[in-house]
Amino acid sequence: MTLEQATEKNNGALNTSTFFMLPNFVLSLIERILNQALKLDPQLSQKLSAVEQQRLVVEVRNWQQTIQLVFADKKLHLYTAQSSDNADCMISADIDTLIALKNPAMLTQLIRQDKLDLQGDLNIAQTYSNAFSGLDIDWPEQLSKYIGDAPAQQLYLYLKALGQQSNKTKAQISSIFTSLCQDELAITIHPLELEQFKQQNRELKGQVAAIEQRINTLLNTVTR
């Protein structure tokens, strides 16, 4: 958003988001989390040093927010962006597309699919994508500073197993719920039934169009 637009917007009704400066607040929290990640994974700083002082501007289309990222003095700096001016690289996409960028191989594919606009130095976007996709925090090592080596390793393994079990349970519940709704309680229809309904609907639409055509022809005949 340009400063001029912001001025006009501000001159209107009091906006809760701008009053409490929520975008700035959220960005300051994200900045803090990312800088914590930088401390926990020393490799991340090394990877980002290739784009030191380079400005990456990211436009999140469906949130209508533009963010600038700069890696400088071994820290990530995140700010709202006034425009893409002065950007070394600018990316514009929906949030889902941006999340998909955690797989660096998707970058060119998403550009080809017109889901992502990129201007400037492609290498900057790739470096950020590579750096964060390869984020590897040694959690047992970090935990061991507080509770010791052995308990940290045990706790890590336990939490990992818990996470896997939780994912498995989530998939099972989802499957059970779907079959319950479709087969046992018949709350939702089966995809095949939906397809059949759509087919019948299309046929009916065709028949109605034919009748409409015949009626129009007859009306034309009568009016002559």
Add this chain to the structure above:
Amino acid sequence: MNETPEKTTHFGYKTVAEDDKASMVADVFHSVAAKYDVMNDLMSFGVHRLWKRQTIASSGVRKGHHVLDLAGGTGDLTAKFSQLVGETGQVVLGDINSSMLKVGREKLHNLGLVGNIDYVQMNAEMLPFPDNSFDVITIAFGLRNVTDKDKALRSMYRILKPGGRLLVLEFSKPEHEVLSKAYDFYSFNLLPTMGKLVANDSESYKYLAESIRMHPDQDTLKAMMDDAGFEQTTYQNLTGGIVALHRGFKY
């Protein structure tokens, strides 16, 4: 014998001789310097950090830039600018008050920011730099304390490089009546009490509230910047106009 009438200005709600204002403002800041950061957080509920973030976001500062953080006080903006301009850039932390500069220098040294920061005690009305020296000038919560604001703006314009920008972050006029009333109650009742309890100085915080009311509103300051020569001058109200961020360019 005819006496030349003494030129006057305001110091909060008081009318004082122009020559006296600088020293009176200096006394206020000598008094609050030690507790300045704590009081800022307390008085604004931490929101001053977000106002400053917005200033940095609007500054367009990048590697190699020369930045002047005028009335920079305890160096919040300088700390960020120093990281963003890198080794090839330079940040000057300027303040008229030696106590504030001392606190700022100590704070930035403790943060490990030493390579590209200069500390200069200076008067905003007579900036001691050659023409066209800086890419960005910021003055955050300082302009209202300057005796001759027009002279200071002209001085800033002179030392700004063509293509450079000035950012003025300052208290301003709330946009809505209800907010304005609540803000008045807060400023004149709670603020001096907080000043008394935390910094043992209610007078300085009474001056703060009064000086904010005497400061030009958004459109007046914009016109003053235009008169000083700035182009494409705009402003953005922050927190309902309690604070406004003005931006102007030199071409």
